[in-house]
Amino acid sequence: MLLRSIRFKNFRQYKGDQSIEFSCDPERNVTVILGDNTSGKTTIVQAFTWVLYGSANFSSEDLLNLDVASQMRVGDKEKVEVDICLNHDNTEYIISRYEEYVCTGNGIHRHQFSSPKLFYKQPDGQLKTIEKVDSTIQKILPKELSNYFFFDGERIETISSKQDVTEAVKGLLGLTVLSNAMSHLNPRSSKSVIGKFRSSMDVDSSRKAENLLQQIESLTDRREYIGTELANVEDQIKHYEGQIELTENILREHQPTAILQRKREELERNIKQEKTALEDSKKRLFDGFNRNAIGFFTQPMMKKALECLDDAKVSDKGIPDMNASAIDYIIQRGICICGEVIEEGSSRHAHLIKERDYLPPQFIGTVIRTFKEKISMYQSFSEPYYENLKSSYQEIIRCKTRINDWDDELLDICDRIKGKEDVKKHEENLQDYKNRLRKLASEKDKLIEENAKLVGEIERLQRLHDSLAIASEKNTRIQSYIRYAEAIYEWIKTTYESRQHEIRQQLETRVNNIFAQMYHGSRKVTINEKFNVTLLTALGEEEIVTDESRGLETVKNFAFIAGLVDLAKAKIKEKTEDLEKPLSSEPYPLVMDAPFSNADEKHVTNISRILPDIAEQVIMVVMAKDWGFAETVMGHRVGKKYYLDKKSETLTYIKESV
Amino acid sequence: MTSKLDASQPLDEKKLNRLKLDILTLERDNLRTRELTNDEMVEKIRKLIEEEVMKCY
Numbered sequence: 001m002l003l004r005s006i007r008f009k010n011f012r013q014y015k016g017d018q019s020i021e022f023s024c025d026p027e028r029n030v031t032v033i034l035g036d037n038t039s040g041k042t043t044i045v046q047a048f049t050w051v052l053y054g055s056a057n058f059s060s061e062d063l064l065n066l067d068v069a070s071q072m073r074v075g076d077k078e079k080v081e082v083d084i085c086l087n088h089d090n091t092e093y094i095i096s097r098y099e100e101y102v103c104t105g106n107g108i109h110r111h112q113f114s115s116p117k118l119f120y121k122q123p124d125g126q127l128k129t130i131e132k133v134d135s136t137i138q139k140i141l142p143k144e145l146s147n148y149f150f151f152d153g154e155r156i157e158t159i160s161s162k163q164d165v166t167e168a169v170k171g172l173l174g175l176t177v178l179s180n181a182m183s184h185l186n187p188r189s190s191k192s193v194i195g196k197f198r199s200s201m202d203v204d205s206s207r208k209a210e211n212l213l214q215q216i217e218s219l220t221d222r223r224e225y226i227g228t229e230l231a232n233v234e235d236q237i238k239h240y241e242g243q244i245e246l247t248e249n250i251l252r253e254h255q256p257t258a259i260l261q262r263k264r265e266e267l268e269r270n271i272k273q274e275k276t277a278l279e280d281s282k283k284r285l286f287d288g289f290n291r292n293a294i295g296f297f298t299q300p301m302m303k304k305a306l307e308c309l310d311d312a313k314v315s316d317k318g319i320p321d322m323n324a325s326a327i328d329y330i331i332q333r334g335i336c337i338c339g340e341v342i343e344e345g346s347s348r349h350a351h352l353i354k355e356r357d358y359l360p361p362q363f364i365g366t367v368i369r370t371f372k373e374k375i376s377m378y379q380s381f382s383e384p385y386y387e388n389l390k391s392s393y394q395e396i397i398r399c400k401t402r403i404n405d406w407d408d409e410l411l412d413i414c415d416r417i418k419g420k421e422d423v424k425k426h427e428e429n430l431q432d433y434k435n436r437l438r439k440l441a442s443e444k445d446k447l448i449e450e451n452a453k454l455v456g457e458i459e460r461l462q463r464l465h466d467s468l469a470i471a472s473e474k475n476t477r478i479q480s481y482i483r484y485a486e487a488i489y490e491w492i493k494t495t496y497e498s499r500q501h502e503i504r505q506q507l508e509t510r511v512n513n514i515f516a517q518m519y520h521g522s523r524k525v526t527i528n529e530k531f532n533v534t535l536l537t538a539l540g541e542e543e544i545v546t547d548e549s550r551g552l553e554t555v556k557n558f559a560f561i562a563g564l565v566d567l568a569k570a571k572i573k574e575k576t577e578d579l580e581k582p583l584s585s586e587p588y589p590l591v592m593d594a595p596f597s598n599a600d601e602k603h604v605t606n607i608s609r610i611l612p613d614i615a616e617q618v619i620m621v622v623m624a625k626d627w628g629f630a631e632t633v634m635g636h637r638v639g640k641k642y643y644l645d646k647k648s649e650t651l652t653y654i655k656e657s658v
Numbered sequence: 659m660t661s662k663l664d665a666s667q668p669l670d671e672k673k674l675n676r677l678k679l680d681i682l683t684l685e686r687d688n689l690r691t692r693e694l695t696n697d698e699m700v701e702k703i704r705k706l707i708e709e710e711v712m713k714c715y
Binding site: 135138139142171174176177178180181183184185191192193196197477480481483484485487488491492 | 669673674677678681682685686687688689690691692693696697699700703704707708710711712
């Protein structure tokens with residue numbers, strides 16, 4: 001980056017429009033602005049940071065020129081504006097920022113802030129607005145690095161001993177790029193590129209896919225077995241269908257014989273049943289007979305006895321089932337069964353004697369009556385017995401008759417089918433074939449059903465496997481990404497470590513070289529890991545840290561700044577490899593406010609001799625008294641020279657020296 | 659067109675160098691502009707790697 005010009009409008013003491021053009025001539029790359037104390041030297045350096053980053057280090061926030069402000073009336077508006085024109089990467093940019101102030105009854109107030117406006121000059125000279133102002137400014141000159149190129153006296157005094165110098169130096173020399181890249185790739189962080197690649201891997205998928213493949217293979221084997229079984233079953237079905245057809249043809253041809261054979265079987269069956277029935281009837285007959293065998297033989301005799309007794313005189317005067325001995329006993333006892341006393345000669349005694357005459361053995365009519373009654377009762381009991389025996393007997397006769405009839409018929413049928421085909425055997429075979437066919441059909445259905453299920457399951461597992469296979473392919477891909485990311489990380493880490501060490505050493509060497517040219521004593525500069533600079537003084541064989549005067553401090557810091565700029569510039573010239581390009585820095589101008597305020601004549605001379613050789617562009621705002629020493633060695637490198645003509649505390653004019 | 663990946667294959671040096679350059683350029687640009695957050699940078703680098711590795715020259 002090279003600064004071409006800066007323009008002020010009512011910016012603090014620079015009333016109206018005033019501007020400075022900076023020398024961009026490589027041979028005369030120094031621009032000197034001379035000014036006394038309070039003439040506005042610091043304002044010029046601060047104006048750069050205000051335009052670029054919107055911040056400046058002034059005691060008052062109001063930037064409007066006080067003369068202009070004092071002339072404003074209520075309602076008046078005035079603008080403070082600063083433009084910077086610069087060249088960067090072969091492009092000319094104009095960066096502009098303004099603030100508007102308004103006068104109210106309560107005084108002058110900042111009315112409007114502006115974001116910076118950024119333009120670039122097209123090849124035809126036309127200006128074109130850039131929308132992304134802040135990011136473009138960051139690209140041109142990152143704010144973090146601006147402190148190293150826009151110095152006021154105070155910063156020059158402290159620059160090499162501040163704690164925050166490490167990151168800035170790393171940034172300037174390209175190490176931050178490496179450390180950020182390491183941080184973003186870091187394999188130990190889950191949020192890094194490598195961490196995210198790892199977390200996106202599906203570690204289980206390969207194992208699952210393998211398991212699924214085994215299942216699919218197993219099911220496919222089963223399917224193949226089922227296919228073979230199905231073919232066997234179909235062959236058997238075909239075979240039995242053929243057999244059935246054949247047998248049915250035979251049976252059709254022997255249908256009359258078959259009818260006779262069926263008739264024969266029916267008769268045989270009937271005869272068998274009838275013989276069973278015959279046996280049952282016989283058993284019933286014998287059992288019935290055995291239950292009352294005596295009765296069977298006495299019954300006809302009792303019937304005969306009754307026929308004989310039909311004509312016998314039967315009296316019903318006697319007391320049934322009583323005999324004369326019972327009466328004799330009562331008479332002998334003298335007391336009737338009713339308790340009355342019976343005395344011989346009494347009416348009771350006479351009555352008993354009379355009753356005795358109607359009783360056996362003196363009178364048989366009663367006995368006959370009783371006998372006939374008993375026979376009648378016996379006969380009434382025996383009637384079903386006879387009926388049962390009769391019925392059983394008749395059944396036996398019927399069974400025998402039927403069996404004889406069927407036997408005759410059977411003999412006739414046997415004669416008729418004698419020598420003919422055994423149709424029954426064919427019928428049995430047919431039935432057997434049909435049963436087998438039914439079983440085979442059922443088996444076939446089951447096999448087809450299982451096969452269909454297997455097809456579905458295999459398809460399902462295959463789909464699952466395919467999805468896992470995709471995940472597995474994805475894993476392979478991710479593993480490849482990780483390998484590249486890890487290789488890049490290792491390369492960056494190695495590069496960073498070697499560069500950090502190398503850069504510190506290079507910087508130390510350069511700073512020492514420059515310091516040796518600036519300082520006329522015999523001290524040495526060391527730079528530690530944090531890029532802090534320390535001066536060592538040789539004492540005998542030892543080197544010790546000693547107190548530093550402000551002048552010496554200034555020289556040391558100039559050496560450090562010059563060393564940094566020199567190293568950065570060297571890195572740009574080194575851009576031989578593509579990979580170095582992102583790590584290289586841009587050339588930057590050194591803009592310094594009162595740089596020599598604490599340096600003595602000798603050191604001012606030395607510093608002034610070296611700076612124009614090291615920096616691309618040097619812009620110094622310096623007191624006239626200091627410039628006198630510098631001019632002797634730097635004068636021939638000055639391309640532009642201005643002086644600040646302070647008219648009052650509120651008005652300074654920038655005038656170019658011829 | 660994308661290349662077939664094999665974890666046992668050696669890394670392609672051209673791709674590796676191109677990735678190093680792209681990543682460092684991206685880091686340098688973002689260091690200056692601060693346009694992208696850390697997460698966005700991680701995502702962008704991740705995509706850079708994925709795209710470059712899958713390229714078939």
